[in-house]
Amino acid sequence: MKNVLIPTILQGDTINAIKTAIKSSNGEQCQLILMLLTDIPETYSSANLLRNINQDLSTTQENVLQMCREIILESNNCSLKIHHQYGISSPLFRNLMEHFAIELTILTPSFNSSKKKINRYCVQIISNSKCPILHLNVNFEEKAFSQALYIKNSDSILQAEDLQTYVNALFSLKIVSQTKINDLQKTNEIEPFLTDTISKNNINILIETRKPKKIKFLKKEKAPLNETLGLPVLSLYEAVY
Structure with a gap:
């Protein structure tokens, strides 16, 4: 693994994302890119445009960013780049x-659940x-991944x-189990079975x-697996195979 993109609003879970990326790099040289998104104001005034896009970070965000920099300095193989995307x-x-x-x-989780339209739009673009x-989950603590469950559509x-x-x-991990689900199955129907499989196999x-989907802001999506089952989810684009 070489370069990793982490879209962020600089909440505490960004620190976990940085630690996870470093641990998963297996000592290889890599660059971690923190991407901060900002809307382009609808204005014809260059002065007003500059005022709107140059938004200062909050104290919390500055602290998270500083912590990320310190973690990167302690690593021997990773570098950090802050990318402001307008x-x-x-x-x-x-x-x-x-x-x-x-x-x-x-x-x-904080970026996934962001209410800002540009962030929500970006999540859908990334998914396509x-x-x-x-996908990291709320209670995730960074660790080296080892045992995986493939949930087949x-x-x-x-x-x-x-x-x-x-x-x-x-990642240096092994797929130790596979199960199949369909779009009509409800979460509460399959969750006990998946939870049991996860427990027995130390997943x-x-x-x-x-697969790509049409971007729709008003469409209600079912809860993602990382929220339902409390584990990180590696999502792979099927068309690449």
């Missing part, structure tokens, strides 16, 4: 990923990208064996595949 679109995001040669995106996504043709080689390029990360 406005976002699918083409812009693709160019950004290519420019920084991003191989993994880490989404934190071909880059692997690691009903319309997927991929087996655990198909994913193992690709996953090994990202500490889930793997799923995804």
